[in-house]
Amino acid sequence: MNNFDLNLINATDINPIVIDNYEFKNASLIKLSIDDKPTWQFPEFDEAIIVLSELVRSLNGDGTYLIFTSVTGIADEGGWEGVNIAFKNNSVLWTIEIDGSNLVYEFDAIQYRSEIMKVVEAKKDYPLEPTSLYLPEHWS
DSSP: OBOEEEEEEEEOSSSOEEETTEEEOSEEEEEEEETTEEGGGSTTTTTOEEOHHHHHHHTTOSEEEOOEEOTTSBHHHHTOOOEEEEEETTEEEEEEEETTEEEEEEEEHHHHHHHHHHHHHSOOSSOBSOSSOBOOGGGO
C-alpha cells in the first residue's frame, strides 16, 4: 500500500513557487507526497498542480476526477485526462493513464479521507490554486 500525504504550502512575494515556468506568489498550493516523495519530483507530475475540489469530490465514490491539472487550470493544456478512482474494501485505488501506460497507487481509505480533510480545514492565508478549473473538453 502506498502512503498518501497532503500539505498546504504558501507562495509569497519573498518565497514564490515556480512550476512549469509559472511563478506563484501570494497563493496556496497543495503538496501531494506519495510514499514520502513529493509528486513534483515524479517526471509525470513535475508540471502539475493538485485540485483540492476534485480530491474532495473523490470522497463521494468511484469515478474519474481531475486531481492534476496544468498551472493555468486548463486540463487540456497539460494533457490531463483525470484519475480513475475506485474504493475497494479499505483502500482507494488510483489509476492514471500517462503516455499509454498506467500508474496505479493504492492508499488506505482512512488516511486518504483524513489527509484531504486536513487540507480542507487548514487556514488559507492566500487563494488556493488553481483559482479557475477547466475540465477536459470531451468531458462536457
